[in-house]
Amino acid sequence: MTIENKTLARFRLPFWQRLTDWAPTGIGIIFGYSVLFILYFPIVMLMLLSFSGDPLTGIPGDWTITWYEDVIFADIAQRDGEAYGSNFRVGDPLLLSIMLAFITSILCVIAVLIVGPVLPRIKWRGPFLVGFLMPLMIPGIVGGVGLFMWYRLVIHVKMGIWSLVVAHFVWAFPFALLAMLVVASRFDTRLMEAAEDLGAKPWQRFWQIEMPILKPGIYAAGFFGFLLSFNELPFSIFMRAGQDTLPLYLWIQSGAHNTTVPLIYAMSTIITVGSIGLTFLAIKLAFGGGQNDVRQ
């Protein structure tokens, strides 16, 4: 009875209001799947093409791992002083990027360990937080140009790996800080008092109470530092000074030589799989096993 009344009532409504009635089930489903498709289709295609014999046609097929061999062996051949088919040399940029990501990650962890536990408890935390998070809202290109002008034109220092480290840290720190604050803002400082009361010295309180409880935040900060640095392009363009990071190298290669495009597909697939693997590892480390349950 009530269902009939409702159905009848709906038909008396103007069509746009009737639309919202079925939209959640109809349009919603189509829209949702479209987004997923737009997101993942290119990545899946890229992976398929990286195993295809003639990837530049855009049609997967004729399966082969020759592009992967090229990516890997070209560098080994170069290292051994032998000539090799393509001039795609990903080894140095890859090493540089991993090194940068590692340094950025460690810097983020240290900075976030210093700032994170204190920030939620100081008087001017609002303005400080805004200040720390502002770089998030500055476009990478603007930040890169700004840093470039500052170092080259104002204080006249030479760019190098150090400038890439600075830029990557500036870029990754706000994300790392946010990840840490999620944990740190819930940290109950009374636990530190309880530990002190039980006889723990300052370093014991830090290592045995504060660090373990903040552990998920520390892992998350390190993980963000690593991935954001590893994927960073806009800052690197301005701060590289002759050094090519991996994203930078792939970007240059994809614009320059048609013959290396299949290698970029292969390299991108490796990076994607590596990133996903790292993400799962980080999540497992931070929250795995229920050992770090911070609820009380």
Added chain:
Amino acid sequence: MTSDNNIAPGAPSPGRSEVLSVEHATHQFGSLVAVDDVSITAGRGEFLTLLGESGSGKTTLLRLIAGLERPTKIGGISIEGQDVAALPASRRNCTTVFQHYALFPHMSVGQNIEYGLRVRGISQSERRERAIEALNLVRLPDKYDRRVHQLSGGERQRISLARALVTRPAILLLDEPLGALDEKLRVDMQVELLDLHKKLGITFIYVTHSQEEALTMSDRIILMRSGNIVQEGPPTDLFDRPRNRFVADFMGVENLIEGALEAVSGEHASVRVGEHMLSGMWSGGDVPAAGTKVCVAVRAERVRLSNAAATNGQEDGVNRLPCQSGATIYKGKYVDRTLDCDIGPVKARIWDRDADIADLASLWWRTDECAVTKIEGS
């Protein structure tokens, strides 16, 4: 107040040695004086309660003893004769049971209890042994491997107690430990705490705002108000001999009748209230001049009803007032009756239904069952 004064009623008996002495402690938060020149002592094995409303400074005083708060000014503080004024909390031989438990969420129950031993570098096997011993003490023998979030509130409080006791401190500080528990559990825990206190012989310093808790558990109560000690002594002292109106009110005296002091002779004071002369036990300390406003404090359960008319002349050992029946409130175990007298309403608590009188003419109470005390000051 100096420590000499404390030897009077309620101070630790001379046989007991002093385990804690705080002299002239003052603590300020900005311009707010939380503890104002307070001196206290505690004897070995004593159950001492710091009683007061929130903001009276009792918790701050406890934190000063624990070392979690650095006093603004202090004459001296010693635990077991050792001067600890300069020592941080981690090196003082006392531990705290917090109202909010403060159990470490990333550790198991066993690890929590062992923590105080772990930071002292005691071996794994001895730690475990002592932790299990402590768990038995708080009657949770099977919880060693549990995680903290699997425990109920009452269990957490016991674990927190075990954690504080396992290091065998000279003084156990308890900061409203039962405040977060429900009524029934609180009563059970009171009994358990008393048992533990008896069994261990450790000095307990217990902070609470509940006069009922303080009365049940303490050897001695220190009642605080806005950073000062208002009265200290055994529970019976505070209950029956309040030093001023505030103490009487805080300890739950229902009838506080103001009048002018007529005279004090020996222990007895007589007070003029309207046309009546009331007398009671003088408990206000130094005797003020006649005519000063004082307060007659009488508990509702001491007030009795009678059908005899009040005579104008004074009866020996009895205060009697003519009255009329007023409102009655049924409370289950007893009945509270508000009686209209010419000096204002007086509350009577009637436990025995047979004692409730229909043709009521007067009410009376024994003079030695009521206190006459000051309005202000200590």
